[in-house]
Amino acid sequence: MQVVNECNQVLTNAEVYELLDGIRKSKRAVGQRNSALKNLATLTHTAHKFLAEQTPAPTQTSSAITAFLTDIRQFNLSRQEALQLVNLCPRSPVEVHVIVDDCDQRLTDEQVQMLLDLVAKWFPDSSNST
Amino acid sequence: AMFLLCELKDIVALAPEKFGSPGLEAYEQALNEKLSNLVLHKVGLCCALWDILQVDEAHVFPGDARSHSQVRFRYVVFRPSLEEVLVGTVRKCDTDGVHVSLGFFDDILIPPDQLQHPSRFENSRGEPAWVWAYDTGADTGPHQLPMERGDRLRFRVVEELWRDVLPGGKQQPQQLGQQPAAPLDEAARLPPYSLLGSVNEPGLGLLDWWSDA
Numbered sequence: 001m002q003v004v005n006e007c008n009q010v011l012t013n014a015e016v017y018e019l020l021d022g023i024r025k026s027k028r029a030v031g032q033r034n035s036a037l038k039n040l041a042t043l044t045h046t047a048h049k050f051l052a053e054q055t056p057a058p059t060q061t062s063s064a065i066t067a068f069l070t071d072i073r074q075f076n077l078s079r080q081e082a083l084q085l086v087n088l089c090p091r092s093p094v095e096v097h098v099i100v101d102d103c104d105q106r107l108t109d110e111q112v113q114m115l116l117d118l119v120a121k122w123f124p125d126s127s128n129s130t
Numbered sequence: 131a132m133f134l135l136c137e138l139k140d141i142v143a144l145a146p147e148k149f150g151s152p153g154l155e156a157y158e159q160a161l162n163e164k165l166s167n168l169v170l171h172k173v174g175l176c177c178a179l180w181d182i183l184q185v186d187e188a189h190v191f192p193g194d195a196r197s198h199s200q201v202r203f204r205y206v207v208f209r210p211s212l213e214e215v216l217v218g219t220v221r222k223c224d225t226d227g228v229h230v231s232l233g234f235f236d237d238i239l240i241p242p243d244q245l246q247h248p249s250r251f252e253n254s255r256g257e258p259a260w261v262w263a264y265d266t267g268a269d270t271g272p273h274q275l276p277m278e279r280g281d282r283l284r285f286r287v288v289e290e291l292w293r294d295v296l297p298g299g300k301q302q303p304q305q306l307g308q309q310p311a312a313p314l315d316e317a318a319r320l321p322p323y324s325l326l327g328s329v330n331e332p333g334l335g336l337l338d339w340w341s342d343a
Contacts, residue, residue: 001138001139001140001170002138002139002140003136003137003138003139003170003173004137004138004139004202005136005137006136006172006173007134007135007136008134008135008136008137008204009134009135009204010131010133010134010135011131011133011134011135011206012131013131013132013133015133016132016133016177016206019178019180019206020177020178023178036163037159037162037163037166039162039163039166039167039168040162040163040166040167040178042167043166043167043177043178043234044166044178046233046234047177047208047233047234049233049234050232050233050234054217054218054219054232054233054282055217080131080211080213080214083131084131084214084215087131087132088215088217092340092341094332094333094340095284095333095340097332097333098215098284098286098331098332098333098334099215101213
């Protein structure tokens with residue numbers, strides 16, 4: 001086994017959810033009878049459950065994510081911060097402060113509210129998220 | 131982010147009964163059998179195959195009926211970034227701190243010095259808990275805010291710990307290797323990949339603590 005590129009790309013939770021959903025639904029879930037694929041079944045089941053129950057991932061479409069990322073460009077956030085906004089869907093200012101480094105110095109209260117409004121616009125609360 | 135794609139290269143051996151499988155299915159299965167739910171040292175927890183980029187010409191070796199091909203592929207790996215904020219559930223509380231679970235990954239610890247200050251460990255009410263004495267300045271004294279098994283919380287990843295252990299406790303040589311599932315001695319009781327977290331900030335800790343903020 002050789003690592004060619006330790007981090008070829010980062011993924012949103014939504015993309016991983018979609019992959020796991022596909023694996024679960026696929027007819028090649030013949031894996032469940034195949035004990036050698038038990039690890040995949042375990043991982044898929046537990047990770048899918050986590051993403052479905054503890055994150056907003058299941059309701060996030062790739063077009064909404066792209067639109068959101070475009071709309072937040074004006075705030076000059078890092079890629080990690082932008083990704084966390086997508087994965088965590090903050091609903092209150094304190095949650096934004098936890099995600100954006102030195103938030104007080106980089107964003108005004110109005111900008112924090114604009115961010116929250118954009119989160120609410122593209123990822124409406126299905127009362128499943130944080 | 132929590133998940134990333136790692137590009138890997140490996141030799142996959144397919145047994146003859148797999149030779150008739152459609153397309154890349156046999157390679158996909160072989161890679162998932164090998165890697166899913168395993169930790170790759172300094173890479174992370176391997177979850178599932180994302181795609182296959184290239185399969186080289188197959189070779190057959192004397193005495194071995196299997197076909198061997200070098201496969202280049204991308205695998206979904208769980209490895210949160212340092213400073214990243216995650217949501218999880220309290221798995222248990224003990225004197226080591228608050229243990230957090232994400233369901234598919236359990237080796238997350240928030241040590242006592244990374245809890246909200248001041249916090250103390252309590253085991254008197256039947257359910258072990260870490261209790262934050264949150265001083266509001268009120269006459270009635272600080273609010274007692276417990277963290278207990280089952281509570282959902284938000285925490286920040288502050289450190290990654292890698293344990294690379296072979297039988298006999300020897301250090302593994304430089305090459306990449308997979309971790310054995312069963313620990314063998316004292317040092318090996320530690321998991322191959324674990325995280326330390328912190329909740330010592332406004333907005334972190336139990337989700338309920340901040341839901342009106």
